[in-house]
Amino acid sequence: MLDERVVLDEDDVRRTLVRIAHEIVEHNVGPGRLALVGIHRRGAPLARRLQALLSELLEVEVPCGAADISFYRDDLGRHEAPVVHASELGFPVDGATLVLVDDVLFTGRTVRAAIDVLFDYGRPARVQLAVLVDRGHRELPIRPDYVGKNLPTALGERVNVRVREIDGLDQVSIAQLESTPESPEALV
């Protein structure tokens, strides 16, 4: 991973999240409970930041949870057992509008699994998807509702999202992988 190009810096990430928060408010006028669900790992801190922004905009505390999709993957057995974080949704899911939050949207398989997690907690009224980066190469019919940045990539590239809470800084960059996987699946 020699060549790494920064696409969004700290300031860009902050502005992007503010914009997404405004879009979420715009799209969810009227009554109905709104809640955020971050996908582990980097979706979770991003969801918490959106929670702070939304709570300020709406002047009401927006609940925020986290989902771990490890138990819902479709590629079990292809690689080492993952580190598992507990999913925690501390609010009633039935009838709520849930916004799934993740760092990168790629094949769509993670989102597919995350939707399954949500439905094991109840029946949400609707589920929306917010991502910091959409890098393309979808393998499932999944479309984000809120996109921070569209980032057309080659399969041989890797999108690195770093967040302050986990990596010490906010940054999105593209790196060239040394060996190119035959299919994007290998990266999921």
Added chain:
Amino acid sequence: MSMRHLLSIEDLDREQIERILARAASFAEVSGRPIKKVPTLRGRLVVNLFYEASTRTRSSFELAAKRLSADVLNFASSGSAVEKGESLKDTVTTLSSYRPDALVVRAPFAGAAALVAGWTPAAVVNAGDGKHEHPTQALLDVYTLTRRLGTLEGRSVWIVGDVLHSRVARSGVLALRRMGAEVTVCGPPTLIPRGIEALGCAVRHDLSDLGEAHVVYALRMQNERMSESFVPSLREYVAHYQINARRLSPRQLLMHPGPVNRGVELSSDVTDSPQALISEQVEAGVVVRMAVLFELLSGAAPEPSGAAAQARPATEPQLA
């Protein structure tokens, strides 16, 4: 690092135990949901092969597999004891043709699970092999204790009773030692196996220093074995070794693998007291066994996918 079988606590290092405990904790969260099931092991087959009576071990393995969406086949030897290794082998060969992913084996012979592991391509879980080991019991005991105490480092655990016949004690001593606990086994000399100190535990023959224990782990006194004069009489045993309110201080935790002989190894009052973790142990049984099945069946595929492994950076896998 990935485990192939779970035959003995001896095969596990502290890191592996901690990984299983952490996973069990996430499965505890799943058990608290409206839908207590995850699709993780969908389409996998878990066969329970039980040559010995068991209520909680068999049912908790069954429940664990079902909560992970695996299919379960229960095979119990119908009373006719399997005395020859050959017939065990034949049974395993037959069951293996159903292509199970895991075989959970309970047998009255030490080493049975290890033998089975040589006869089947499935992952084998030892659910108790004679007097040898009962690793999932030890893991659920350690899980229950860490939930209560945080760390076991430097905690004193006394295992009291029929240590000689107890695979629970053997696996328990190993697992507790791995996690940093100080372990003392206590019982009449006839019920303490010679040389058990080699496992790293202290040996006592009376309860006079029981007060030093943070945790008292009472073992089941097997009435059926009392005919063999390991102790002069049950009454004698009760007089010297029963854990009751007089001997147990309220700040000590009490554990027991079940089923409890009330009035023998435990008095009724302590069995029902809030310091007894017995029902927590049963509850832990399901989530810890889910973690074990997950660990064994979700690891790396047999054929290493080199390209994918290469492409995955050492830092953090990218979930897209």
